[in-house]
Amino acid sequence: MTKDRFKVFHNIDTVAGMCESCNEETILVAIVTEYYRCTNCGADTRQHVNGSIRYLRLNESDKEWIKNNTKNG
Ligand SMILES: [Zn+2]
Numbered sequence: 001m002t003k004d005r006f007k008v009f010h011n012i013d014t015v016a017g018m019c020e021s022c023n024e025e026t027i028l029v030a031i032v033t034e035y036y037r038c039t040n041c042g043a044d045t046r047q048h049v050n051g052s053i054r055y056l057r058l059n060e061s062d063k064e065w066i067k068n069n070t071k072n073g
Contacts, residue, residue: 017055019045028055032069035062 013030021043028036034047036055045055046062058066 017053019055021045021057032066035066
């Protein structure tokens, strides 16, 4: 297995990471700063950097913040 398939995502702001919502190694697409959407399960996650990078499930205030900072809210 290689990660070559990830190259198709280079034009948009994406990262490869572990989604804590579906527990899969996946591609996450930036929606706003620090917030990423999992392309596997569709969940929105918050990037958390603390030595390693994690993608956490959102709490209610996170969801509210995204709603107020994106056009589709
Ligand atoms: Zn996921």
